[in-house]
Amino acid sequence: MFEIKNLKKISSNIWEVSKDFRQDMRVPARIFASEKLLDEILSDNSINQLINVSTLPGVQKYALSMPDIHEGYGFPVGGVAGFDFDKGIISPGGIGYDINCGVRLLKSNLTYDEIKAYLRELTKELYREIPSGVGRGGRLKLNNQELDRILEGGARRIIEMGYGDEKDLEHIESNGKLNEANADYVSKTAKERGRDQLGTIGAGNHFVEIDKVEKIFDKEMAEKFGLFENQICILIHTGSRGLGHQVATDYIRKMISVLPKYKIILPDRELACSPFLSSEGQEYFSAMSSAANFAWANRELITWEVRKAWQNVLGKKSAKELEILYDVAHNIAKIEEYEIDGKMKKLIVHRKGATRAFINQPVLIPGSMGTASYVLVGQEKSLEYSFGSTCHGAGRRMSRARAKREIRGEKLKRELEERGIAVEAGSMSGLAEEAPEAYKDVNEVVEIVHQIGIAQKLAKLKPIGVIKG
């Protein structure tokens, strides 16, 4: 394990591992954390994984970790790194298997008092309308041509098919479509895995949640975003499902095989990468963009299902009231420009378990069941400190196996319901894995990014209904 004595405090909540710590480091590694969170972070392998990121060719300034960092594979979860566009690499392991896993928040015009009598029914209806859990297929089974159009058209294509509203696109990161997508670079096996998965949330930590706005921190900005206290919102957390997993698997395999060709030596094969401008790098970027588009189409179709459930329970007129506040990716690579050594430079920014936080952009931070989720607003310092990025959630602190050993799903469900949170879950052991105790304190995580100034607190949401696979 990495030891605290090897960390240098740069300023309040910012720590650094010097470039001299390991011979293969090209830049320092920076950690955003309080002393309290640091204790948890140092208990697993995440800092070593971050140091590994700092060794990759073309890495700029520093390898960064957000306060919700935890051990992953390749990059740590909560890791951010920017690579030189011309001479740097792209690494599928720096984006993860769940390409464009992300979060979307829908806002209603209704208050908690107006829906509380329907809460249980609404939770059940959402569970009925949105397929969830291991292996559950969705309502669409796409043929090859239809699937390719989704991969290249993203959220727009699913709206053209009648599932969504044109104006939704204005409130999605990249308007729900990456133009670099090319379905020809997505393998048949990846397409096979995703063919019937649109409109499904899957299992693991993915969910749909009914939230109540508990607290507004910035009234003026909240009004601008259409948020108010006691308002009911719906939070959707899922990604590109099996299609994205297979794209990552395919390209990690391919990139491992060409490491000698590009004379790249890695401390961990899961960081397999290729020069961004190489044929392998460009093909992966096209495939990753296609999977990202699939994820945006997925969240758009789920939004359609949410609106349908909402309408079934609360009446026809009410569904129109569910508007998208924002939709953000937290596993993705983007071409963006940042100031490096006084000059603007084009970079390939990798965010693995980290959210884009551009100035005045809504940032969505899902917490754990039974605690809180947050809406933040991106701040100017994110461009200076963190390649326009911030945290993506609470961050795990307890292994799934330990959570299952220590927590009974049925008991947790009862406890949540006693606290006014309706729960619909396909698997009680899956519910136990996602217990609040398994996560870091989301309030503490959010407070750190707020204090550093990369994203500012706007609203705190309290879960009142949870739908899980």
Place this chain on the structure above:
Amino acid sequence: MPFSFLDHTADVRMLVRGNNLKDLFLSGLLGVVDFLKPEKEKNAKGIKRVVEIDSFDKTSLLIDFLNGCLFLMQSNYEFYSEANFEILEEKRLRAELKGLRAKSFKEEIKAITHHEAEIKESEDGLLETIIIFDI
């Protein structure tokens, strides 16, 4: 046990052991199936599949083999309890898989990763490696 599960903050860390390469590869497959917790289909028919894989080295071959099996199991709803390796070389394998149709799986694996994987000989003379699943 040919495989055992160790702690990992977010995913699954499995230690796989075997007397030889064939044994190690089979142990890895059985560990993956054990984690997926398949529920056998009523009156399930036996299934045979053939997989052929080329890879970079023996560790990558193991990870690619397990990812290949994972794809077949999750997309065809089946699980395997036997693997007969007709060819198992440093960079290439051909195996016949035998198993049954699954009604469902209780758990999902997104992918078998290369992180921490390295086939080496243990102090007691067995082959072993860590394998991490992204779940």
